[in-house]
Amino acid sequence: MIKLSQIEKVYTTKTIETLALNNINLDIMKGEFVSIMGPSGCGKSTLLNIMGLLDDPSTGQVEINGESFARFSDKQLAKFRNNTIGFIFQSYHLINDLSVIDNVELPLLYRNVSSSERRKLASEALEKVGLANRMKHFPSQLSGGQKQRVAIARAIVGRPQIILADEPTGNLDSVMGNEVMDILLKLNEQEDTTIVMVTHDESMAQKTHRLIRLFDGSQVN
Ligand SMILES: Nc1ncnc2c1ncn2[C@@H]1O[C@H](COP(=O)(O)OP(=O)(O)OP(=O)(O)O)[C@@H](O)[C@H]1O
Numbered sequence: 001m002i003k004l005s006q007i008e009k010v011y012t013t014k015t016i017e018t019l020a021l022n023n024i025n026l027d028i029m030k031g032e033f034v035s036i037m038g039p040s041g042c043g044k045s046t047l048l049n050i051m052g053l054l055d056d057p058s059t060g061q062v063e064i065n066g067e068s069f070a071r072f073s074d075k076q077l078a079k080f081r082n083n084t085i086g087f088i089f090q091s092y093h094l095i096n097d098l099s100v101i102d103n104v105e106l107p108l109l110y111r112n113v114s115s116s117e118r119r120k121l122a123s124e125a126l127e128k129v130g131l132a133n134r135m136k137h138f139p140s141q142l143s144g145g146q147k148q149r150v151a152i153a154r155a156i157v158g159r160p161q162i163i164l165a166d167e168p169t170g171n172l173d174s175v176m177g178n179e180v181m182d183i184l185l186k187l188n189e190q191e192d193t194t195i196v197m198v199t200h201d202e203s204m205a206q207k208t209h210r211l212i213r214l215f216d217g218s219q220v221n
């Protein structure tokens, strides 16, 4: 489902060149739940962003569902991303002046979905994460765990085949972190969603099918 071949990423600033990823080769199957671990600065977010077509590699190839993207325009890329991939970030990235349900509807605005259908799909997504009773709240009125569950609802509302999560439990205490992890596990098991999750938490990583360790931009297992 996701294939990375000989990926390198070099960041160049005025003063320094950083090799953030060094010859990464990865094959992730449909329905796999993969975790990525490694010390701060080893390239985890860079790798996830490249997988999610948010960033280009310096060299190498990304394929998703057999598709490669060199000839895609930005617009085509955005459309493909919107239809195929849901993103979850450590710091939630919710829009504070939109209500919970409006936040969850956002990815559907870029598709041809009627407003009543958007409401329906967003309510269903919020039910899946146990937040049907918080639809009219605003993000500032929610706990961290609830915010992350809203972010998950937003990520799944368009039924993406792939979810990419960058430290989704990083800002949460262990109880809330486990709730979020349980939702991801359930999505993976019941809906066959392919998930790639960056985490600093061994116990979370142990619950996934496969663990990829990075060190200084290279795979170490
Ligand atoms: N926009 C950028 N410009 C220059 N260097 C960058 C940029 N983004 C990341 N880097 C460098 O690339 C390396 C990998 O960064 P990345 O954010 O992928 O690390 P990470 O493993 O996600 O770390 P953390 O666990 O702290 O989130 C780091 O050395 C970082 O300084």
Ligand SMILES: [Mg+2]
Pocket (backbone or CB within 6 Å): 044, 045, 046, 166
């Ligand atoms: Mg990171």
